[in-house]
Amino acid sequence: MLESIPFMKTSKNQKKFACPVSVKDLILPCFVIEGTRRKEPIRSMPGISRFTVDLLSKEISQARRLGIRSVILFGVCSRRHRNETGEYAYSPNSIVARAVAAIKDIFSDVCVMTDICLCAYMSHGHCGIVKKGSRHIDVKATLEALSKMAVTHARAGADWVAPSAMTHRQVRTLRRALDRYGFKKTKILGYSAKFASNFYGPFRDAADSAPQFGDRSGYQLHYADSKQALREIADDIQEGAAMVMVKPALSYLDILKEARLKHPFPLAAYNVSGEYAMVKQGAKAGFWDEKKMVFEILSSIKRAGADKIITYHAKDAAGWLKA
Numbered sequence: 001m002l003e004s005i006p007f008m009k010t011s012k013n014q015k016k017f018a019c020p021v022s023v024k025d026l027i028l029p030c031f032v033i034e035g036t037r038r039k040e041p042i043r044s045m046p047g048i049s050r051f052t053v054d055l056l057s058k059e060i061s062q063a064r065r066l067g068i069r070s071v072i073l074f075g076v077c078s079r080r081h082r083n084e085t086g087e088y089a090y091s092p093n094s095i096v097a098r099a100v101a102a103i104k105d106i107f108s109d110v111c112v113m114t115d116i117c118l119c120a121y122m123s124h125g126h127c128g129i130v131k132k133g134s135r136h137i138d139v140k141a142t143l144e145a146l147s148k149m150a151v152t153h154a155r156a157g158a159d160w161v162a163p164s165a166m167t168h169r170q171v172r173t174l175r176r177a178l179d180r181y182g183f184k185k186t187k188i189l190g191y192s193a194k195f196a197s198n199f200y201g202p203f204r205d206a207a208d209s210a211p212q213f214g215d216r217s218g219y220q221l222h223y224a225d226s227k228q229a230l231r232e233i234a235d236d237i238q239e240g241a242a243m244v245m246v247k248p249a250l251s252y253l254d255i256l257k258e259a260r261l262k263h264p265f266p267l268a269a270y271n272v273s274g275e276y277a278m279v280k281q282g283a284k285a286g287f288w289d290e291k292k293m294v295f296e297i298l299s300s301i302k303r304a305g306a307d308k309i310i311t312y313h314a315k316d317a318a319g320w321l322k323a
């Protein structure tokens with residue numbers, strides 16, 4: 001029997017359980033808006049803002065100084081550029097294409113990923129093109145638009161494209177389109193196991209992309225459906241993804257772990273907006289210590305098997321890791 005138990009870990013023990021997360025694992029999500037010299041704080045995501053292309057480089061420069069080397073860009077399209085076909089998503093002048101070019105121009109060592117989805121470019125907010133007079137996504141038309149979007153971003157210099165529209169065969173279609181246009185080196189991050197989640201609320205506020213009718217349960221996974229999630233991961237690997245993802249992270253650590261055990265393949269997790277907002281609100285209310293909470297969360301995602309973590313905590317975590 002132990003005679004006494006320390007009330008705190010000794011420093012030796014603490015070393016044994018050093019934080020498994022490194023700054024190289026973190027991917028910073030950035031929201032890009034039209035115009036110049038504007039930074040708009042996002043109400044539902046304290047500490048996160050939308051940036052015009054010119055100010056985004058400042059944000060990325062700060063992140064880079066903290067050691068972050070990967071970002072994923074989300075375009076927030078103004079209402080006047082939205083319609084029912086989403087052409088602006090693949091315009092060479094779109095905010096994301098311009099942002100990619102600007103970032104790669106200034107920071108050649110920063111890996112730039114882009115989100116490939118139509119929701120922020122559609123008047124109705126769905127992730128694909130809706131068949132006229134129906135409640136269905138037109139798969140062929142949607143895949144065509146997503147392919148054009150991926151090629152446009154690759155042409156602007158994106159290192160990775162990340163299709164998140166949950167359209168059937170999107171990874172295969174994008175891989176073929178990229179190869180056909182000579183972008184064999186542009187990699188695909190599949191949002192493979194993307195659940196229809198309540199945790200996306202703050203993101204939809206940030207990107208103004210909430211669907212105007214229906215929800216996304218027709219094309220995103222049900223939270224109870226682990227079998228389908230694992231099938232989607234296997235499919236994306238087959239279809240040519242260079243990394244697969246589970247999203248959200250925290251309520252889906254079991255899926256992440258299963259994917260890790262099944263596939264010796266690069267694996268990412270998306271620590272989404274709602275997960276971030278909860279931590280921030282709780283810290284603001286004095287319920288917990290934000291830094292300790294963030295380390296516990298990021299460590300759990302790593303422990304479950306993620307190689308990379310997309311997280312809004314990236315800058316804070318990088319700063320704390322450095323300190």
Ligand code: PBG
Pocket residue numbers: 115117119127164165199200201202203204271272273274
């Ligand atoms: C686009 C997209 C969404 C998120 C990432 N890409 C929203 C959605 O599917 O509704 C959510 C990310 C987050 O909540 O942080 N389809």
